[in-house]
Amino acid sequence: MISDYKRNRYVNVNDRVTVLFEDAATVWFQIEETVFLEGTDDVEVIREAIRTYSPMVPKADELTMTLFIHINNYDELRNLLPRYRGIEGTVDLIIDGKPITAKPIYPEDYAPGALPRSIHYLKASATGLGRMLGEGKDVEVRVRHPMVNRSVKLTAEQLDAIRHSIIGVSWVI
Numbered sequence: 628m629i630s631d632y633k634r635n636r637y638v639n640v641n642d643r644v645t646v647l648f649e650d651a652a653t654v655w656f657q658i659e660e661t662v663f664l665e666g667t668d669d670v671e672v673i674r675e676a677i678r679t680y681s682p683m684v685p686k687a688d689e690l691t692m693t694l695f696i697h698i699n700n701y702d703e704l705r706n707l708l709p710r711y712r713g714i715e716g717t718v719d720l721i722i723d724g725k726p727i728t729a730k731p732i733y734p735e736d737y738a739p740g741a742l743p744r745s746i747h748y749l750k751a752s753a754t755g756l757g758r759m760l761g762e763g764k765d766v767e768v769r770v771r772h773p774m775v776n777r778s779v780k781l782t783a784e785q786l787d788a789i790r791h792s793i794i795g796v797s798w799v800i
Contacts, residue, residue, distance in 0.1 A: 717771040
């Protein structure tokens with residue numbers, strides 16, 4: 628089941644922020660879920676979902692993350708979520724003390740005047756990232772945003788899961 632597969636890919640940064648490390652399997656599930664929610668088997672809808680989500684599949688020397696800001700009600704959506712503006716530029720993957728800053732996959736989502744978002748799609752990439760991750764003993768996710776300002780060391784189980792992401796199955800569309 629996909630929830631079991633994802634379990635060790637989630638990193639709880641704090642009580643509001645969670646990071647999910649994505650790979651081809653988790654992205655494929657997202658496409659299936661989108662098509663299911665659309666309630667259609669229209670080929671064009673399916674192709675559009677694939678075009679939309681395929682940039683989230685990590686390529687060589689990349690890790691893809693979905694950052695979630697947990698919002699519990701409309702009041703929080705209106706009043707709290709705007710305080711997280713800019714969080715998409717404050718996420719680092721730190722391997723043995725060396726930070727790799729993640730960048731938005733869809734930068735157009737952050738144009739001036741864009742509404743604040745509770746879900747952010749990010750990529751961390753660096754030459755040799757797969758090797759660094761494979762050899763790394765101390766791997767953290769850090770969010771430098773003032774509303775969070777926290778680093779979390781990944782567990783051995785989380786490391787195994789994300790190492791699979793960087794050497795796992797990929798696809799070409």
